[in-house]
Amino acid sequence: xxxxxxxxxxxxxxxxxxxxxxxxxxxxxxxxxxxxxxxxxxxxxxxxxxxxxxxxxxxxxxxxxxxxxxxxxxxxxxxxxxxxxxxxxxxxxxxxxxxxxxxxxxxxxxxxxxxxxxxxxxxxxxxxxxxxxxxxxxxxxxxxxxxxxxxxxxxxxxxxxxxxxxxxxxxxxxxxxxxxxxxxxxxxxxxxxxxxxxxxxxxxxxxxxxxxxxxxxxxxxxxxxxxxxxxxxxxxxxxxxxxxxxxxxxxxxxxxxxxxxxxxxxxxxxxxxxxxxxxxxxxxxxxxxxxxxxxxxxxxxxxxxxxxxxxxxxxxxxxxxxxxxxxxxxxxxxxxxxxxxxxxxxxx
Numbered sequence: 001x002x003x004x005x006x007x008x009x010x011x012x013x014x015x016x017x018x019x020x021x022x023x024x025x026x027x028x029x030x031x032x033x034x035x036x037x038x039x040x041x042x043x044x045x046x047x048x049x050x051x052x053x054x055x056x057x058x059x060x061x062x063x064x065x066x067x068x069x070x071x072x073x074x075x076x077x078x079x080x081x082x083x084x085x086x087x088x089x090x091x092x093x094x095x096x097x098x099x100x101x102x103x104x105x106x107x108x109x110x111x112x113x114x115x116x117x118x119x120x121x122x123x124x125x126x127x128x129x130x131x132x133x134x135x136x137x138x139x140x141x142x143x144x145x146x147x148x149x150x151x152x153x154x155x156x157x158x159x160x161x162x163x164x165x166x167x168x169x170x171x172x173x174x175x176x177x178x179x180x181x182x183x184x185x186x187x188x189x190x191x192x193x194x195x196x197x198x199x200x201x202x203x204x205x206x207x208x209x210x211x212x213x214x215x216x217x218x219x220x221x222x223x224x225x226x227x228x229x230x231x232x233x234x235x236x237x238x239x240x241x242x243x244x245x246x247x248x249x250x251x252x253x254x255x256x257x258x259x260x261x262x263x264x265x266x267x268x269x270x271x272x273x274x275x276x277x278x279x280x281x282x283x284x285x286x287x288x289x290x291x292x293x294x295x296x297x298x299x300x301x302x303x304x305x306x307x308x309x310x311x312x313x314x315x316x317x318x319x320x321x322x323x324x325x326x327x328x329x330x331x332x333x334x335x336x337x338x339x340x341x342x343x344x345x346x347x348x
Contacts, residue, residue, distance in 0.1 A: 020081035048103020079215025158189030206328035210288035292321035
């Protein structure tokens with residue numbers, strides 16, 4: 001079995017990286033820090049034109065007909081560039097919401113709380129394995145940028161008009177490029193898909209969000225290594241000191257382990273006979289969250305006193321990782337679901 005990327009997959013990832021470097025340079029993105037709107041519409045449509053949102057749609061419906069394994073490569077590059085906006089939501093909604101596939105419509109997602117109130121943190125979609133204690137209020141990301149808001153529950157997916165919500169802007173969100181709004185409750189909305197779609201979205205969304213986390217973990221590793229080569233103490237680069245070497249080496253290992261898990265999960269989704277896709281998705285998300293968070297902290301530490309300043313971009317990756325770690329299952333939920341799966345396997 002060949003685990004190497006195909007030439008097409010390598011070219012796909014390279015093309016998306018070049019697009020991000022040209023259109024979503026970090027200095028350009030940072031101009032929107034703290035704003036209500038962070039989605040630049042021309043750039044969003046350019047992502048749509050590049051196939052980011054319709055990668056997994058069938059060719060007969062105007063998509064590229066690729067698998068989740070290919071999409072994971074694309075989302076890793078988007079995560080590396082810290083591209084803001086509801087990327088996963090718009091990808092999942094392509095084919096269901098007109099305009100989501102080409103980037104002309106921005107689609108957001110929120111988990112509809114069971115019992116009618118509360119939501120997972122930062123509007124994340126929890127894998128429905130472990131019961132989640134409701135939290136009030138409902139938190140919605142990127143509300144000012146959304147054309148359509150989709151609410152997901154065990155019963156299915158409903159569409160909500162964003163302008164009808166009586167929402168309050170949250171003053172200091174964790175990630176300055178992920179603005180948040182709170183609402184006391186969600187309206188019933190219009191049903192647009194059934195329970196099978198919501199279950200698939202929760203699984204695929206976990207894998208794609210994990211791919212975003214890998215990108216951030218890889219980028220902070222590169223940032224730390226480059227700084228360790230340039231910064232000098234006692235007449236030599238700090239990368240020559242054992243403590244810094246170990247930090248950077250651990251960052252590489254965490255990233256590669258998580259990347260392998262995410263690629264395995266994506267392949268398992270594409271080929272269900274390989275294994276349990278839900279278990280693979282949960283494991284991949286758990287490892288990717290850990291890699292992104294730990295690498296963000298290590299990158300800040302490698303930068304020393306400079307790492308704690310606003311000018312050094314390491315904090316942006318760490319904050320984005322904290323936000324993404326609340327979506328499609330928290331570490332506690334994912335770990336508990338994996339433990340339950342293991343216990344069931346041993347009992348059989």
